[in-house]
Amino acid sequence: MNATQGQAEKHEFSAEVGRLLDLVVHALYSDREIFLRELVANAADATDKRRFEALTDSALALPENAGIRITPEKDRKELVISDDGVGMTHDELAQNLGTIARSGTRAFGEKLSSAKAEDRPSLIGQFGVGFYAAFMVADSVDVTSRKAGSDEAWTWSSDGKGSFTLTPSTRSAPGTDIVLHMKDDADEFLDSWRLRSIIRKWADHISWPITLRETKEDGTTEDKAANEGTALWRKPKSEITPEQYTEFYRHIARAFDEPYATMHWHAEGTTEFTALLFLPSARPFDFMEQSRESRIHLHVRRMFITDEADLLPSWMRFVQGVVDTEDLPLNVSREMLQATPVLARIRKAVTKRVLTEIKNRAKTADDAFTAFWENFGAVIKEGLWEDSEHRQEIAGFARFHTTQSDDLTTLDDYIARMKDGQEVIYFLTGDNLDALKASAQLEGFRARGLEVLLLSDPVDGFWPERLHSYNDKILRSVVYSHGDLEKFQTDTDETIEPADLEKLVPALKEALGDTVKDVRGTVRLTDSAVVITSEGGPDLAMQRLMRRSGQSLPEAPPILEINPRHPLIKALSERVSKGESIKDLARVLLDLARVQEGEPLPDPTGFARLLAGLLAGSAAA
Numbered sequence: 001m002n003a004t005q006g007q008a009e010k011h012e013f014s015a016e017v018g019r020l021l022d023l024v025v026h027a028l029y030s031d032r033e034i035f036l037r038e039l040v041a042n043a044a045d046a047t048d049k050r051r052f053e054a055l056t057d058s059a060l061a062l063p064e065n066a067g068i069r070i071t072p073e074k075d076r077k078e079l080v081i082s083d084d085g086v087g088m089t090h091d092e093l094a095q096n097l098g099t100i101a102r103s104g105t106r107a108f109g110e111k112l113s114s115a116k117a118e119d120r121p122s123l124i125g126q127f128g129v130g131f132y133a134a135f136m137v138a139d140s141v142d143v144t145s146r147k148a149g150s151d152e153a154w155t156w157s158s159d160g161k162g163s164f165t166l167t168p169s170t171r172s173a174p175g176t177d178i179v180l181h182m183k184d185d186a187d188e189f190l191d192s193w194r195l196r197s198i199i200r201k202w203a204d205h206i207s208w209p210i211t212l213r214e215t216k217e218d219g220t221t222e223d224k225a226a227n228e229g230t231a232l233w234r235k236p237k238s239e240i241t242p243e244q245y246t247e248f249y250r251h252i253a254r255a256f257d258e259p260y261a262t263m264h265w266h267a268e269g270t271t272e273f274t275a276l277l278f279l280p281s282a283r284p285f286d287f288m289e290q291s292r293e294s295r296i297h298l299h300v301r302r303m304f305i306t307d308e309a310d311l312l313p314s315w316m317r318f319v320q321g322v323v324d325t326e327d328l329p330l331n332v333s334r335e336m337l338q339a340t341p342v343l344a345r346i347r348k349a350v351t352k353r354v355l356t357e358i359k360n361r362a363k364t365a366d367d368a369f370t371a372f373w374e375n376f377g378a379v380i381k382e383g384l385w386e387d388s389e390h391r392q393e394i395a396g397f398a399r400f401h402t403t404q405s406d407d408l409t410t411l412d413d414y415i416a417r418m419k420d421g422q423e424v425i426y427f428l429t430g431d432n433l434d435a436l437k438a439s440a441q442l443e444g445f446r447a448r449g450l451e452v453l454l455l456s457d458p459v460d461g462f463w464p465e466r467l468h469s470y471n472d473k474i475l476r477s478v479v480y481s482h483g484d485l486e487k488f489q490t491d492t493d494e495t496i497e498p499a500d501l502e503k504l505v506p507a508l509k510e511a512l513g514d515t516v517k518d519v520r521g522t523v524r525l526t527d528s529a530v531v532i533t534s535e536g537g538p539d540l541a542m543q544r545l546m547r548r549s550g551q552s553l554p555e556a557p558p559i560l561e562i563n564p565r566h567p568l569i570k571a572l573s574e575r576v577s578k579g580e581s582i583k584d585l586a587r588v589l590l591d592l593a594r595v596q597e598g599e600p601l602p603d604p605t606g607f608a609r610l611l612a613g614l615l616a617g618s619a620a621a
């Protein structure tokens with residue numbers, strides 16, 4: 001199986017692979033055994049893939065005894081992992097094993113290099129380091145692969161130090177052999193008992209047979225079954241221990257945490273299926289960068305079919321697990337999967353069950369649910385935007401930050417705390433929680449004891465437009481709610497005489513020209529002098545978000561609102577009544593409002609110069 005003929009081509013690893021390899025090998029020493037989990041999972045994926053492709057091309061059919069073979073060669077200090085999977089071409093070997101395609105992998109490298117040593121194993125747990133984990137135990141690795149449907153085989157070889165070679169090779173049948181030339185200190189992974197226990201721990205549920213070559217006392221060898229391969233979800237609940245559930249969850253999610261919730265049930269009736277689903281208790285670190293599709297595994301009569309059947313809405317994509325049905329044929333094609341009503345029925349039932357589980361856990365309102373919400377709330381809120389069927393239910397258990405306290409609140413609790421006469425659930429959206437808490441937009445609401453929801457996840461810019469109302473209470477941004485403020489008393493503004501705006505407003509309008517849409521007095525401010533806002537359409541925070549996500553929006557000048565009780569506005573008003581110019585001050589005032597709102601300045605240098613001039617004047621005075 002090793003390369004014997006032809007010229008070796010030398011290739012350099014992409015820079016990221018080099019760095020990742022270095023990190024994986026040096027940082028994760030204590031968790032070395034997961035190399036086997038990663039290689040066996042890859043072998044199983046490749047075998048699944050070939051089985052699926054053979055449905056439409058019988059030439060690719062798997063051999064009768066298809067499986068994964070693990071062979072320790074103690075004398076040669078080699079460990080060989082072979083599969084009958086789909087295999088890789090020359091280009092696929094170079095691409096898959098020489099570059100990093102997933103952006104998450106890059107982020108992983110960055111996170112790992114900055115993590116404390118004791119946190120590293122759990123990071124690796126959250127992330128399948130994949131094939132490169134082999135270099136934790138091997139000085140060098142040879143991968144010989146023949147693509148199903150092709151006669152050509154190639155061997156990829158590397159010592160994991162910057163480059164790899166590709167050499168023409170031979171293999172009697174399609175599939176892949178991975179030969180690990182083990183490090184001196186990795187002998188334990190050539191022992192059958194050790195290998196067997198790792199397989200039991202990590203790969204027991206893989207439905208392909210895994211065999212382990214064992215040497216008998218007389219020196220002959222025997223391939224012995226090493227995994228149980230029974231589908232755990234088919235066993236009665238009473239026969240499954242919590243540890244087995246956890247191990248299965250970790251296997252299917254490639255995770256290290258405990259499941260937060262385990263849902264295991266058998267449905268009978270119009271559609272028959274068994275489901276074993278989990279809510280994770282930790283968020284995979286690259287979760288927000290992963291694709292938006294649910295990855296629940298669909299099996300038909302125990303046989304893995306696909307993880308692309310979209311069995312749950314994408315706002316539930318954190319759910320992990322398996323659905324196994326009797327009601328589809330084993331040779332179900334992708335087209336059929338999309339069209340069959342069976343899948344639609346299963347999807348409905350499974351979604352309902354997960355929703356009920358989350359709702360029940362939300363009712364307990366304990367720390368575990370808060371942690372769950374902190375991990376996945378930003379994704380769940382996508383459902384408020386796109387899942388019209390469940391929108392109100394999601395709103396019922398969603399949690400929010402507010403101006404009231406540091407604890408998260410529900411909308412029901414917010415409503416219970418509403419002031420007499422308050423009809424509206426107020427919210428403010430923005431980029432981050434601290435900036436929101438300090439926003440000038442909140443001053444008038446704070447002064448009147450009106451609680452405001454603080455929404456700082458990117459998705460918060462969108463869903464309020466579709467939720468409209470909850471329990472007959474309208475949701476509205478504080479940016480568009482200043483009219484409501486007149487209805488509520490505050491004890492701060494009575495004592496200070498407001499400035500006369502009659503001359504100031506036209507003077508500001510003249511000084512600012514078409515850089516503003518309007519200038520007006522406001523009651524929404526107590527501490528700040530000015531605020532900018534927009535009228536109708538998306539508010540300024542939303543406009544910024546939309547621009548950042550690449551949408552082009554027409555530039556609309558903002559409205560400048562001024563606080564008649566602020567000393568600066570009073571001073572300006574006096575200047576105007578004395579007939580003095582406020583041209584420069586007006587421009588600084590507008591830019592100050594922009595800075596406060598987090599808006600970019602159109603002319604930062606001009607602003608700095610003007611401000612320096614004004615400061616020089618006041619410092620000299």
Ligand SMILES: Nc1ncnc2c1ncn2[C@@H]1O[C@H](COP(=O)(O)OP(=O)(O)OP(=O)(O)O)[C@@H](O)[C@H]1O
Nearest residue numbers: 042043046085087088096097128129130131132176
């Ligand atoms: N035994 C194999 N047979 C066929 N292709 C393989 C095999 N092992 C790896 N590959 C290919 O190489 C790619 C990279 O493997 P690697 O384990 O590094 O990442 P991954 O499996 O895509 O992701 P992860 O392991 O991080 O979940 C795989 O996606 C697959 O295309």
